[in-house]
Amino acid sequence: MVIAGGFGVGKTTAVGAISEIKPLTTEAAITSVAAGIDRTGHVPSKTTTTVALDFGCITIDSDVKLYLFGTPGQDRFGFMWQDIVIGALGALVIVDTRRLDDCYPAVDYFEKAGLPFVVGINRFDGLMAHELNDVRWALAVGDDVPVIAFDARNKLSVRDALLAVLHNTFAKASASA
Numbered sequence: 328m329v330i331a332g333g334f335g336v337g338k339t340t341a342v343g344a345i346s347e348i349k350p351l352t353t354e355a356a357i358t359s360v361a362a363g364i365d366r367t368g369h370v371p372s373k374t375t376t377t378v379a380l381d382f383g384c385i386t387i388d389s390d391v392k393l394y395l396f397g398t399p400g401q402d403r404f405g406f407m408w409q410d411i412v413i414g415a416l417g418a419l420v421i422v423d424t425r426r427l428d429d430c431y432p433a434v435d436y437f438e439k440a441g442l443p444f445v446v447g448i449n450r451f452d453g454l455m456a457h458e459l460n461d462v463r464w465a466l467a468v469g470d471d472v473p474v475i476a477f478d479a480r481n482k483l484s485v486r487d488a489l490l491a492v493l494h495n496t497f498a499k500a501s502a503s504a
Contacts, residue, residue: 328492329412330381330397331437332421333429337449337479338397339381341421345485346383346395380411385489393489398433417496418444419488421479424456427465434466443496446474447488453478471499 330338342350381397396411412418420433430446437444448455448462455476457465463474473495477488 328393328395328489329415329418329442330395330421331418331433332398333423333426333433336421336423336426336429337451338421341419341449341479341485341488342381342383342395342397344480344482345385345489347385348383350395351380351382395489412440412442415442417492418442419447419492420444422446422448422462422466423451424448424462425451427457427462430466434468438468443492443499444472445488445491445495446472447491448474448476449479450476 330341332338339350339352343352380399381395383395383397385393385395387393393416396415398411418433418437420430420437422430434444434446446462446466446468448459459474459476463472466474468474473491475488475491478484
């Protein structure tokens with residue numbers, strides 16, 4: 328499963344909240360040059376950024392493990408996505424409603440790739456700046472793309488978001504069969 332979205336939306340946090348192993352992260356300090364490029368204004372306390380991927384896993388049962396791959400959020404690392412999505416069941420595109428435009432590249436990517444995805448609005452401080460239907464409209468995603476709210480810091484909330492991705496994946500597979 329791929330966890331994608333813009334810079335600072337909660338991808339690393341979501342992987343860390345749900346993974347049963349200590350997540351592999353590729354966090355690096357944000358340099359002054361990167362801070363000028365990465366629009367850190369809405370996340371001023373963010374001091375690190377993912378430069379390759381995050382990896383975690385969840386055991387579903389004795390035969391099935393779900394592997395989680397968090398993408399880097401900056402456009403300059405977009406070339407890596409093609410390798411990260413190989414074999415993926417689906418994607419959770421995490422959105423910060425204060426910066427909707429940061430998730431457009433992820434939404435566009437998964438629409439073009441044909442990979443089932445869910446838009447997950449991360450409730451920063453328990454709040455959302457926009458309603459779910461307003462976000463759907465702004466992103467121009469169809470009714471076949473679930474738009475949900477969740478908290479990337481909360482294990483059960485992340486679990487529910489990942490379940491939404493699995494349900495969407497299985498629904499699309501059943502519809503095409």
